[in-house]
Amino acid sequence: xxxxIKDVARAAGFSVATVSRVLNGSGPVKPETERRVRDAxxxxxxxxxxxxxxxxxxxxxxxxxxxxxLHGEFFSEVIRGIDQAAQEAGYHVVVSSxxxxxxxxxxxxxxxxxxxxxxAIMSPTLDAAQLRADLPSxxxxxxxxxxxxxxxxxxxxxxxxxGAFAMTRHLIALGRQRIAFVCGARGNADAEARLSGYRAxxxxxxxxxxxxxxxxxNFVQQSGYEAAHRIMAMSPRPDAxxxxxxxMAIGALAALREGGLRVPGDxxxxxxxxxxxxxxxxxxxxxxxxxxAGLGASAVRTLLHAVGRKNAHERVHETLPTELVIRDSCxAAQLRAxxxx
Amino acid sequence: xxxxIKDVARAAGFSVATVSRVLNGSGPVKPETERRVRDAxxxxxxxxxxxxxxxxxxxxxxxxxxxxxLHGEFFSEVIRGIDQAAQEAGYHVVVSSxxxxxxxxxxxxxxxxxxxxxxAIMSPTLDAAQLRADLPSxxxxxxxxxxxxxxxxxxxxxxxxxGAFAMTRHLIALGRQRIAFVCGARGNADAEARLSGYRAxxxxxxxxxxxxxxxxxNFVQQSGYEAAHRIMAMSPRPDAxxxxxxxMAIGALAALREGGLRVPGDxxxxxxxxxxxxxxxxxxxxxxxxxxAGLGASAVRTLLHAVGRKNAHERVHETLPTELVIRDSCxAAQLRAxxxx
DNA sequence: TTGTAGGCGTTATCAG
DNA sequence: CTGATAACGCCTACAA
Numbered sequence: 001x002x003x004x005i006k007d008v009a010r011a012a013g014f015s016v017a018t019v020s021r022v023l024n025g026s027g028p029v030k031p032e033t034e035r036r037v038r039d040a041x042x043x044x045x046x047x048x049x050x051x052x053x054x055x056x057x058x059x060x061x062x063x064x065x066x067x068x069x070l071h072g073e074f075f076s077e078v079i080r081g082i083d084q085a086a087q088e089a090g091y092h093v094v095v096s097s098x099x100x101x102x103x104x105x106x107x108x109x110x111x112x113x114x115x116x117x118x119x120a121i122m123s124p125t126l127d128a129a130q131l132r133a134d135l136p137s138x139x140x141x142x143x144x145x146x147x148x149x150x151x152x153x154x155x156x157x158x159x160x161x162x163g164a165f166a167m168t169r170h171l172i173a174l175g176r177q178r179i180a181f182v183c184g185a186r187g188n189a190d191a192e193a194r195l196s197g198y199r200a201x202x203x204x205x206x207x208x209x210x211x212x213x214x215x216x217x218n219f220v221q222q223s224g225y226e227a228a229h230r231i232m233a234m235s236p237r238p239d240a241x242x243x244x245x246x247x248m249a250i251g252a253l254a255a256l257r258e259g260g261l262r263v264p265g266d267x268x269x270x271x272x273x274x275x276x277x278x279x280x281x282x283x284x285x286x287x288x289x290x291x292x293a294g295l296g297a298s299a300v301r302t303l304l305h306a307v308g309r310k311n312a313h314e315r316v317h318e319t320l321p322t323e324l325v326i327r328d329s330c331x332a333a334q335l336r337a338x339x340x341x
Numbered sequence: 342x343x344x345x346i347k348d349v350a351r352a353a354g355f356s357v358a359t360v361s362r363v364l365n366g367s368g369p370v371k372p373e374t375e376r377r378v379r380d381a382x383x384x385x386x387x388x389x390x391x392x393x394x395x396x397x398x399x400x401x402x403x404x405x406x407x408x409x410x411l412h413g414e415f416f417s418e419v420i421r422g423i424d425q426a427a428q429e430a431g432y433h434v435v436v437s438s439x440x441x442x443x444x445x446x447x448x449x450x451x452x453x454x455x456x457x458x459x460x461a462i463m464s465p466t467l468d469a470a471q472l473r474a475d476l477p478s479x480x481x482x483x484x485x486x487x488x489x490x491x492x493x494x495x496x497x498x499x500x501x502x503x504g505a506f507a508m509t510r511h512l513i514a515l516g517r518q519r520i521a522f523v524c525g526a527r528g529n530a531d532a533e534a535r536l537s538g539y540r541a542x543x544x545x546x547x548x549x550x551x552x553x554x555x556x557x558x559n560f561v562q563q564s565g566y567e568a569a570h571r572i573m574a575m576s577p578r579p580d581a582x583x584x585x586x587x588x589m590a591i592g593a594l595a596a597l598r599e600g601g602l603r604v605p606g607d608x609x610x611x612x613x614x615x616x617x618x619x620x621x622x623x624x625x626x627x628x629x630x631x632x633x634a635g636l637g638a639s640a641v642r643t644l645l646h647a648v649g650r651k652n653a654h655e656r657v658h659e660t661l662p663t664e665l666v667i668r669d670s671c672x673a674a675q676l677r678a679x680x681x682x
Numbered sequence: 683t684t685g686t687a688g689g690c691g692t693t694a695t696c697a698g
Numbered sequence: 699c700t701g702a703t704a705a706c707g708c709c710t711a712c713a714a
Contacts, residue, residue, distance in 0.1 A: 002691095004690095004691055004692090005691065005692065005693095006691080015700065015701045015702075016691090016693095017693085017700070017701055017703090018699085018700060020692070020694085024692095024693080026694085027694095027699085027700090028699060028700095030699065030700090033700085047451065047454050048691080048692070049396070049455055049690085049692070050454075051393075051401075051455060051690085051691080051692095052396050052690070052693085052706090053691075053692055054692090055390070055690090055691080055692070055693090055705095055707065056691085056692050056694075056705075056706050057692080057694095057706090058706080060392075062435065062456070072414060072417065072617070073413060073414055073417065075417055076412070076413065076414065076416055076417035079417075079420070079436065079438075080412075080438065083437065083439070084438075084439065092435050092437070092453070092456065093435060093436055093437070094403065094433050094434060094436075095420065095424060095435075095436055096428065096433070096434070097420075097421065097424050098425065110388065111433070114388070114390055114391040115403070221618065221621050225621070247618075250618060250621050253621070253623070254622075254623065254625075276412075276413070276562065277562065277588075277591060277618060280566070280591050280592055281595075282594070282598055282623050284595075343707095345706095345708085346707065347707080355684075355685085356684065356685045356686075357685090358684070358685060358686080358687095358709085358710080361710085362683095362684090362710095367709085367710085368684090368710090369683060369684095371683060371684090374684085389707080390706085390707050392706080392707080392708095393690090393706070393707035393708040393709090394707080395690095396689095396690050396706090396707080396708075397689080397690055397708050398690095398709070399690080
């Protein structure tokens with residue numbers, strides 16, 4: 001079997017209690033004792049048994065992450081941020097994805113019980129109030145990109161509304177008159193906040209708004225592709241298409257090209273997220289930048305805080321800022337050139 | 342505290358041994374007993390303490406995944422495949438990324454000791470022989486996309502060489518005479534196998550090959566972008582650019598467009614991986630499809646097999662096939678049209 | 683078919 | 699400062 005604390009104790013000539021104290025820095029020990037214990041531990045390549053430790057301390061040094069789906073760069077970025085922050089804090093990360101409804105989430109949460117010290121849940125369709133009910137014990141939880149639920153949980157999110165508002169205002173400033181919007185998945189909090197920002201900006205500027213200009217979408221390329229085909233059939237045709245994420249904007253670009261329309265000449269196109277590939281599109285995609293990895297890192301920090309406080313603390317409610325990234329797909333470059341000449 | 346097996350035993354009116362037998366399906370139990378125990382367990386919402394269970398069984402029901410870096414869709418796809426397969430088998434997944442050299446990998450492996458029943462390691466730069474030396478115990482390990490090491494570990498990989506060979510042959514068949522290649526990261530096994538397939542196909546067809554046509558790259562868009570700029574300055578200019586992955590091909594498309602060259606008219610472009618976005622490029626990208634999620638799923642199956650066998654089994658060495666995906670960036674569509682007319 | 687009891691490897695609480 | 703020893707919650711011979 002593996003080497004245990006007993007073996008170290010025997011080798012060092014002390015009791016297991018002393019070895020434990022040395023290795024955990026708990027309690028006082030004579031320097032000489034410490035040296036001998038450490039030497040023995042090193043020579044035997046002792047690694048504490050995590051299960052045993054976890055059994056007595058009821059801590060696991062691992063955090064859980066629940067994700068809705070694992071498609072595209074968005075989620076890999078979140079995980080990257082989480083993983084990095086966790087690693088720095090000496091924590092492990094167990095991920096579990098494809099949880100799209102309440103039942104799947106509670107099931108996954110149940111399965112994680114005892115394995116993690118806290119959980120980050122990303123579920124833009126989640127009903128938070130319901131969640132609190134059947135949550136295993138006082139497990140620290142941080143919600144990512146969820147609707148409301150302030151007070152119940154720590155909640156981290158993106159300034160979706162502000163970003164969408166800014167982008168829409170930008171399009172209006174560029175002289176676009178008929179701005180269409182491709183929505184994200186129905187019932188998704190991110191999606192709805194972006195839609196709301198779009199509407200607010202139109203309203204704010206007294207720009208025209210039509211129901212038919214709010215097209216269905218679900219965050220994947222294909223839905224942007226289809227939405228673009230639909231606006232091409234409209235008359236008058238929208239002169240701008242703001243997509244609720246970059247993936248759909250990329251799909252839209254392809255469709256408009258096929259339809260023989262020029263971007264941004266005939267139709268301006270904008271996205272949301274600023275995934276790395278956005279700048280390489282043709283034309284380079286104007287979009288709203290979001291620090292996705294930063295969101296993940298914040299989630300870890302928030303969780304670790306809650307773990308320390310045993311989850312009895314003031315709830316955190318943080319919204320990460322977004323930033324307009326002006327490239328060529330909306331004609332800002334052309335506009336600027338026009339002004340100069 | 343949480344409810345333990347003792348509470349269930351008391352509530353059901355049996356001993357903990359009987360409860361354990363019922364809940365684990367070990368040993369015989371009277372149907373009536375089983376019913377009462379299950380009822381009690383359900384009513385108390387009993388969930389076994391994983392630490393305690395793990396302490397006695399020395400199994401954790403979780404698998405580890407070590408990844409080099411977490412950029413782009415490639416890794417999110419791998420994780421997706423792993424997560425799904427693991428979930429189906431009732432296993433959890435702990436991920437750890439950013440391990441690029443041997444030291445980081447062994448450190449991460451050490452940290453996972455006792456937390457996982459097996460580990461999948463993706464490290465195209467790994468020296469497998471060295472790894473075996475300082476591996477904690479008989480931990481089942483499966484290597485993904487690593488060089489050699491047959492016999493030492495279970496190894497899963499992609500048919501990089503075959504895919505690159507087929508693509509290069511395709512370009513030659515299309516009449517391309519000067520085919521350049523953008524390499525992947527140096528020292529990366531995938532990258533080198535793809536390069537070797539490219540070379541072999543040129544050689545096989547007695548096509549021209551030049552050192553300057555093998556350009557440096559590192560799998561990210563920017564390096565493809567730069568490589569394309571370099572070939573534009575060559576004379577004679579290559580009439581095809583095969584990139585070791587799609588991300589670089591996308592960067593190359595952007596650069597060629599900026600340079601005023603037509604694709605595929607002036608230069609054919611091809612990628613590798615077939616990430617979802619490839620088909621939405623302009624022109625849609627011809628590439629080599631790889632079932633990345635399938636690779637992850639296979640890794641899980643392989644690991645679970647090894648876990649069952651306590652790692653004493655014939656080593657698996659599997660290579661996943663690739664498939665040519667012909668779109669427009671290489672002119673095959675035009676060629677076909679030409680034939681028809 | 684069921685119960686008793688020992689042990690898994692640590693940590694933590696006491697005495698010394 | 700150090701050493702016994704009792705938990706922690708579960709599984710599994712071994713007995714009954």
